[in-house]
Amino acid sequence: MVGGAMIADAAHFCVVGHPNKGKSSIVSTLTENDSIQIGVESGTTRQADSFSFIADNRLLLALTDTPGFQRARQVLAWLQQQTVAPHERAARVRAFLDVAEHRQAFPDEVALLTPVMQGAGIIYVTDASGPVSASDLAEMEILRWTGQPRMAVINPMAGSTHQDEWRQTLNQYFQWVRVFDPMSAQLDSRLQLLRAMNELADPAQQRALKRLIQHLETRESGRLSQFAQQLAAYWCGQITLTLDAARLQSGQSPEEALQQSLNKAEESRFQQWMQQCGYSRLELETQLNWVKGFNQLMDTEQWSFWGLKSKELMVVSAATGAAAGSLFDVGTGGSSLLLGAITGGILGTAGGWLVSQQQPGSRLSIPGIKKQHKIGPVKHPNFPFVVMARSLSFLNLLWSRTHAQRDALQLEVKASTWSQAEQVRLLRWAKQLQSDKWSDKSQQALEAWIVAQLSENTDQSAE
Ligand SMILES: Nc1nc2c(ncn2[C@@H]2O[C@H](COP(=O)(O)OP(=O)(O)OP(=O)(O)O)[C@@H](O)[C@H]2O)c(=O)[nH]1
Ligand SMILES: [Mg+2]
Incomplete structure (x- = not known):
C-alpha cells in the first residue's frame, strides 16, 4: 500500500533485516527520497512505511521500509509449534499475523511480515560485520516460510568482515545475493539491483520494473x-x-x-x-x-x-x-x-x-x-x-x-x-x-x- 491505495501493477518490495543495517538507506537511495529517516541509533524506523518511485505520473516501484526484526527466534518457534508441510508454510505465517495478541507481543515482526504476505517481494539487508547468529538464521528462515520472491543485499557499512560466511549462508535462503552500498551506489549498481528484482517479480511487476529501468537509463543520458x-x-x-x-x-x-x-x-x-x-x-x-x-x-x-x-x-x-x-x-x-x-x-x-x-x-x-x-x-x-x-x-x-x-x-x-x-x-x-x-x-x-x-x-x- 502507498498512501492508503493498493499498488496495482507497480513492483512492490519490502526491505527487511536486523535493526541498523542500512534498510532505510537502501529505500532512500532506490526511491531517490532524502526525507526518509536514517539514524545512527538502532530502531530509527518504528513502523512500516512505503515510499514510491513515480515516473511520468506512473507509480512504478513501491518499497516498504520496515523496523528491524526484534524477536525472530520466538516468532520462528511459534511457526514451528506445529508440524507444517512446506506448501503450508505461507499459510502458517498468515495464521501468525491473524493472532491479535501478536500485534502487541511482536509489533516489529507483524509490521514487516504484513506487507510481505500481501504480496511484496523481499530485500533482506545485512552488513556481514559479524558471524551469522542464531537470530539471523531465524530471520532468514521466517522469510523463507513466506514463500515470497527473496533477494539479499550485503551493505558493506562496517567492513563486512564476515562476507564469505554470510554470502554462503544467504545463498541457501535467497535467490539473488549481492553487495550493494546505498551510500555510494551509482546508477549502474542500482540498475543491477532493479534487474534482479525484475527477474524475481511477476509479469505485471516486471512491466513496471522494465519501465523504471528504461526511465533511469534515458534520464541519465539526457x-x-x-x-x-x-x-x-x-x-x-x-x-x-x-x-x-x-x-x-x-x-x-x-x-x-x-x-x-x-x-x-x-x-x-x-x-x-x-x-x-x-x-x-x-x-x-x-x-x-x-x-x-x-x-x-x-x-x-x-x-x-x-x-x-x-x-x-x-x-x-x-x-x-x-x-x-x-x-x-x-x-x-x-x-x-x-x-x-x-x-x-x-x-x-x-x-x-x-x-x-x-x-x-x-x-x-x-x-x-x-x-x-x-x-x-x-x-x-x-x-x-x-x-x-x-x-x-x-x-x-x-x-x-x-x-x-x-x-x-x-x-x-x-x-x-x-x-x-x-x-x-x-x-x-x-x-x-x-x-x-x-x-x-x-x-x-x-x-x-x-x-x-x-x-x-x-x-x-x-x-
Ligand atoms: N558507512 C556506511 N554507513 C551506512 C551505510 N548504510 C547505512 N549506514 C549508516 O548506518 C546507520 C543506520 O542506517 P539506517 O538506514 O537508518 O539503518 P536501518 O536498518 O534502517 O536502521 P533501523 O531503522 O534502526 O532498523 C546510519 O547512521 C547510516 O548513515 C553504508 O553503506 N556505509
Ligand atoms: Mg530504518
Whole structure:
C-alpha cells in the first residue's frame, strides 16, 4: 500500500533485516527520497512505511521500509509449534499475523511480515560485520516460510568482515545475493539491483520494473547535455550580469547590490539542480569548516580557493590579453590583463575592481533604459573561474551523490586543476561575452568543455 491505495501493477518490495543495517538507506537511495529517516541509533524506523518511485505520473516501484526484526527466534518457534508441510508454510505465517495478541507481543515482526504476505517481494539487508547468529538464521528462515520472491543485499557499512560466511549462508535462503552500498551506489549498481528484482517479480511487476529501468537509463543520458546547457547559460549570465543603477535601494552600494544579485543567481541555480535531482534539503559546506559564512559565491576574500592563486591568475590573464603573443608572456601583464580592468594589482580586495559602472549608451545597456547607468559586470579575472569551479563542483557532487547521504556538500577547489590552456580558454570566453563578441560557436565550445568536465567526474565515480 502507498498512501492508503493498493499498488496495482507497480513492483512492490519490502526491505527487511536486523535493526541498523542500512534498510532505510537502501529505500532512500532506490526511491531517490532524502526525507526518509536514517539514524545512527538502532530502531530509527518504528513502523512500516512505503515510499514510491513515480515516473511520468506512473507509480512504478513501491518499497516498504520496515523496523528491524526484534524477536525472530520466538516468532520462528511459534511457526514451528506445529508440524507444517512446506506448501503450508505461507499459510502458517498468515495464521501468525491473524493472532491479535501478536500485534502487541511482536509489533516489529507483524509490521514487516504484513506487507510481505500481501504480496511484496523481499530485500533482506545485512552488513556481514559479524558471524551469522542464531537470530539471523531465524530471520532468514521466517522469510523463507513466506514463500515470497527473496533477494539479499550485503551493505558493506562496517567492513563486512564476515562476507564469505554470510554470502554462503544467504545463498541457501535467497535467490539473488549481492553487495550493494546505498551510500555510494551509482546508477549502474542500482540498475543491477532493479534487474534482479525484475527477474524475481511477476509479469505485471516486471512491466513496471522494465519501465523504471528504461526511465533511469534515458534520464541519465539526457542529464549530461541538459546539465551542461544549464551550466553554460548560468555561467554566461553571471559573467554578463549588470544592474540598473537607478533601481538601487537607498543606502545600498553598487558593489553590495551586484554581489547580492550574483549570490542569488548562484543560489537559485543550485536550488534548481537540487530539485531536478530530487533533493529537498541539501546544505552547502566547504572544506574549510573553520571559516564562517564561507559558502557564497561573492565571498571574494576566499576566491583564491575556488579560482586561481595570484601567480597563476597573473600568467593566465596575461596570456588571454596577449592576442598574438606568447601564451606565457607575463611581461604583457598590467595593460593587457582581462578587459584592462585591473590596474591596482590583481588581488585587490573587494572594491573598485569588482564592478564597472558603465556610461549611458554603453553596449550592455538594456534597450529602453539606455540612459541609466549600469552596474557591472564583474571584471575581476578570477570571477569566471570561481563561478565555473563552484557550479561544476556542486553539480559533480550532486550527481555522484545518493539520497541516503545526508552530510553537507563540500565544494572542492577546481579551477587550479584545469590545464593552463583550458584556463586561458575560459578567460577568453568571458572576455568575448563581456565585449559582446559571443557567438553560437563559442556557446557550443563552452558546452562541450562542460560536458567533458562532467563526464570525467562521472567516469571516475563509477570506478
Ligand atoms: N558507512 C556506511 N554507513 C551506512 C551505510 N548504510 C547505512 N549506514 C549508516 O548506518 C546507520 C543506520 O542506517 P539506517 O538506514 O537508518 O539503518 P536501518 O536498518 O534502517 O536502521 P533501523 O531503522 O534502526 O532498523 C546510519 O547512521 C547510516 O548513515 C553504508 O553503506 N556505509
Ligand atoms: Mg530504518
